[in-house]
Structure formats: structure tokens, C-alpha cells
Amino acid sequence: MLTRFKRYLYLSHRWLGIVLCLFMAMWFVSGVVMMYIGYPKLTPQERLSGLPGLAEERCRISLAQALAATDQPKSPDSVRLTSVAGVPRYVFAYGKKQIAVDAETGNRIDQVTPAQALASAGNFLATASGHYLDSINEDAWTHSKALDEHRPLHRVQMDDEQATLLYISNTTGEVVRDANQNERIWNWLGAWIHWLYPFRGGALDNYAADIIIYTALAGSILSLFGIAVGLLRWRFKGRYKHGTKTPYRNGWMRWHHLLGLGFGVIAFTWILSGLFSMNPWKIFDSTAAKPSMQAYMGGEISPQYFPLSVPEALARFQETGFQVREIEWRLLNGHGYYIGFDALGRSRIQTAQANGLVFEKFGWPELQNAAERLMDQSKITQQSVLNEYDFYYYSRAAHTMTGHIEKRLPILRLEFADSDSTWLHLDPYTGNFSKLDAGRRVSRWLFAFLHSWDWLPLLNNRPIWDILLIVFSTGGLLISASGIIIGWQRVKRKLSTP
Template sequence: RQDTVLWTKTVIWLTALGCLMVIAGIWVTVDVWRKTHRSRHPKFSPYRKRWYHWHYVSGIFFGIFVLTFTFSGMMSLADIPEWIHKPALKKGSATRTLHARAPQPEDYPLDYRRVIAAYPQALQIEWRNFREHPYYIVKDRKNEYYIDAADSLPRPLQLSEEEILKGVESIYTSQRDSSQHIPGIRISRLEHFETYYRDMSNMYRGRPQLPVWKITVDDPDRSVYYIHPETGIIRHVDTSSRWKYWSYTALHRMRLPGLNSNATLRKTVLWVLLLGGTAVCITGVALSVNYIRRKCCKKQR
């Protein structure tokens, strides 16, 4: 696992082979089903042997899920190929631009010693910025506090609509040629979660994630920026990340519309599918072991 490149290639190749194996199993299942139901007295399962029967039955109900779960596992490490979509912006360039032009720590209007005095329980302090706007992240054992450093007195961070809009505009003004026009940019205040901006409480450590500013850009990537005014946290969604969402997050974690808003239902569906997929795998391994055992016994004879 320390060799990241080798680890990534190993997972991708194994899951790709797994996808081929599952596709072959689904093909055989469909063929057996078709032949079985052409007979005069069709049965749900044509197999009498226990392992064959349960592998066939579990494969009918959960085979497609095993395929999507294996494929999405591969996509957890694989990048979206450029022949599917080539991003107009380089990966991470938008975030780097919004964090550029950072003032030096000694130039912060709010001295860090005042922050320590206001938060004596602090264990860690980070210097951060949103364009020219400086702020601190103060961490203790349980919480994170985002403190505005643009004033001499400590107060919670609250980025304004204007500076957020100017920040996103700077992404395109810094990268365009003189012949190019700045794409249309629209900003709105989002009061509810949606598909690409969902409940991510672990990231926010219990901090309310709404409202958030949603900035839509009419660029080739159909970019959308979600910027949280109280933390400065930025989520950039473009065509590649949408492909990544549907090929990994949606299929692997069941982050699907209708399930995102109900954690209990989502986890229940996920557990049922995972247990069914495990049954497919266990019965398949049992059949393989029995096959190898029979071959070995024949050779010994």
C-alpha cells in the first residue's frame, strides 16, 4: 500500500477482471434462464445441487449489483478518461486560484495571540484565506472554529456574496486569453441539499452546512461552485466530477436521489445489497473449490 502507483494499478486490474467475470456469470444466468423457461415444466432454478442452486438464485437477484459494485470499486481509483471528457480547467486550479493572493501571517489584522486568548482550549491554529480575505481555523478536541482575521477583534467568519462572486470571477479572468470572454456567472443562496451538494457532516464537524452560496458558470465544463460562507470550504463540480459521482459515489455508496435524504433507508438498502452480493461471492467460491477438488481427485486416481 506504500507504493501508491502499484496499489492503484493492482486494484484497477483486479476489479476490471472481476467485472469481466461477473459479466460472464450474468451471461450464463440469462442463457440458463432462457433455456429453462422454454421447457414444458419450467422451474425457477434448474439445479438440484445446493451450491449451484443458491449461486443461480442469488445471481439472479444480486448479479447486477455485484457488477456495479465491482465497477464502481474500480472507479474509486481510476480517473475519468479524457476521451470521455477533457476538463477545460486543470484539476485543482480553481481551488488554488481562490486560495491565491494570501497575505503573510504577520500581515493578518487579527493577531493569533488574541485568538489563543479567546480560545484557550485550542490545540491547533491554521492560517487560511479566501483570496485576500484572511481567516483562522482553530481546532480543539471536538470542534473547529472559523475566525475572521480581517478585523482586530475575533469574530466568526462570514464571507459576503460580493467577495465570493469576485473570487469565482477571478478564476476565469486569470486563465482567459485576450480573445476570450468571461463566461456568464450566476450566484444564488442554496437553502437545501441537492445531488452534488449533500450532507457531509464529517467534513464540517457538526457545523450547519446550509445555507451555502451556489455559483453557476456557463463554461464548457458547466461548472458549479458551492462555497460555504462560514467556513470558506469550496466544492467545485464539473462534467468530470459528475461522471465520477455516477460511476463511483452513486453506485458504490448508494448516494442516489431519494436515498440521500434518508440515511436509515440508504443504509438498509446498502446492507441488503451487500449481504446479497456476499452470498453470490460465497457460493461462487464454494463452486470453484468443489471444482478444483474434483479435478485433483481425478488426477490422483
């Protein structure tokens, strides 16, 4: 019985390896590229730096007039005032739908023409000229679901030193993504193949997520079987007749065995954590009802909470020396506020009442009151103010997968006694919050930590982090490469056998 089990184990590892080692090698190579060059994205700071200052004399349309132009029966989830081609423009979010209204004329933007897209790109990157390419639904650099509400996308090629390719929303006219030449070249060896994007956008598009999930699952099984085979074939006591601990005297089989023993566990955890990144079968999803944003805000966004006009608010920000590039409407505890952002992504808060007081941060009690309503009065088991990053709240470099998410300090952490053991992180600079329930905290361990090794003692002591990941990636690549050679040699023998 044991002999039969070993035989099936060896055969399973052998044939899974022949099929999957090429995928494994590709993942290790692309993973190293992604350590330094991420998939193209437009970070909030990049977006804000490309906007001009909001001119109060051009903001002629009030919130009430702009809302009427949207022709929507319900209040929006969020409201922004930004600039497109130098002209102020309202952007309203209704779920996954966005509607834009010109803040100078009051006209609703139903679609964006090529000429308007070119003007938007030229204003965003004012130091270079550009030429319009085309309108596409999706290409190699726009697979992100976050762009779905902006499709189709206009492409404009700029003639700056970085040969930047800009993507403009057909919904709002905003620049929503940039991809410079360096990113485009390296990403063919990076995120594009790491996330198996060749399967996106074609006949297999509907199955792309399942292909990643089941390929990673098979790769995890392959690695686990390999570890088991390696241990079974290793002589912990004594030696084989030729005097070594491994049964393989020389050649690729010997190297594959030794490399597998040395780096097999790392390979297994990386492939398995890659599987967990896909949240397979929704294992990390919460079963609780989605919290009500209206409860958190203390009402719906409507003109009654914002009697102070936009030109007056801009003037008040200007008086304090704060140069506003974009404004967000915020409702907290039933009170209206304007959140202003400058070119560096810094923010200031202004009360939307007649006095228009400008300040930097909300108070902790205000945020806690809003959070308690959001959580339907669930009991707070612990509260703390974080002045330093920790394992669950930390920042990554802008090019990384989550690097575009701003993580300011200090923040308020509230832990609740609800069914999901929810934690809320509340940002006093904007009133925004992020939710981290028990499932997401488990995902933090099983994906982010195991896959990226984003542990603060390592991240804060580079290049130790870089050296470790490159050494381990090299080990995983050599395991895979030796497996490819062994598999090719075996297949050749099979095919040549009459």
C-alpha cells in the first residue's frame, strides 16, 4: 500500500511538473520585475499634480444646479469638483456609475470626443504635445476593473521624454491612467504575465480568473508533492551506495532534488499565497450586511448641507495659503464639509457653513460617533490612535499593487464586537475610513505577508528585503528551470520510444 502511494506521488509530481514548471519559472521571473516596476497606474498624487488650480470665477454652477443636470432620482454617493482640459467639472458617483457636469456651463457630459480627449491630455501633461491614437475598450495596460466605469477609453500618445501613453475617460473626460515607455516595456516581463493577462480580453476572458485560480492551485499541489518526494528520497540516516544523501549522483535530477529541499517551502508558500490573492471561492468575504454609508455620514449629500458656495469656499482656502486643485463634498455626523486637495495630495477641511472655517483634521470623537452609527452601535472593544505603522496598517511604494492607497498617520483604529470582528481605520485628514474584518486580516497573513514579505522590519531595512526576495526567487527559478529540462528530457525519451 505504501509503495503504491509513493508511486502515485512520484508520478503526480512528475507529470504536474512537466505541465506547470514553465508557469512557475515565469512567475518567479516576473515577480522580481514587479519588485521594482509595477503595473501602470495613475496614483492620486500624480493625478492631482497634473491638474490646474480651481479658478473660483469659472465655477458658476452650484451643487443644486449640477445635481439637477444629472437627472438622477437619488442622491450621489460622492461628489468631486475637478478640472478637465482646464475647465472645472463636477463628477458624481452613483454606485459604479459616474456622471460629469461642466461647472462653468451646467452641461452634462454624455460622451467625450477625440478632440476633447486630446485637450484633456494636453492640459494634464502641459510640457509636451500629443497625438490622438484611438478609442479602445481594453488593452494590455487597462485590464483593471477600476477602469470599467470609464470605458471606452481614449488613448493619447504624448511626445515627452518618457513617451507617456495617456488614457482618458469617455465618461468624465479625466485622465485615468498613464503608462510610460519604461513601464510598458518591463511589464511584458512583469505584471502582464505574472497575472496571466494574456488570457484577458479574448475568447477566454470570462474564464481568466478561474485559469489563475486553478493554475495556482495545481502549482501549490505540485510544490507540496515535490517537498514530500524530496524528503522521502533524502537519506536522513546513512547514505546511498555512492556515498551521498540524495539518490541522484549527478545531472539535473540531483540539482532539482537539492534545490527543492532548499527552496521548496518558499516556492510552495509563494504559489499558495498567489492563489489566496484571488480570494478563491470568496473564502475571505464577509457574510455580514454591507454597512450603510448614509448612516456614517448622518444623511445624504444634498445642497442643504452646503450653503457656502464653491467660489466662496475656494476663496477661503486661498486666504489660508492653500492652493486647491480638487474639492470633495463630505458629510460627517450630519454636517457638510469641503475637503480640498493641493498638487502634492495634501488636504484641508472647510466647514460648508457661512463661516467657512478651514482646519487640518477632524477630531477623534467626531470620527468615533460616525463609526458607531456605521456599525449600528456594535460595541467598541478597543480603540487606539496609531502614530506609527504596524502589521495591519502600513504603506507601500507607489509602484506596488496597493501603493496607490494613501496611508496617513496618525489614524484612529476602532475594534468592534460584531460578528466579523471588524476593525475600522479612520483618517482624520479626510474623514475616510477603511474596513478590515477577520477575513481580511487572515488574508493579510496568507497573501500580503507570505507573497510580498511586507513585514515592517524588512521593509524598513532595505536592501535586506531585496536580497532575500531575489535569492529566494532565484532558488524558485532554478527549481523550475531544472524541472523544465528534466521534463523535456523525459518527454523526448517517451516520444522516441517505439
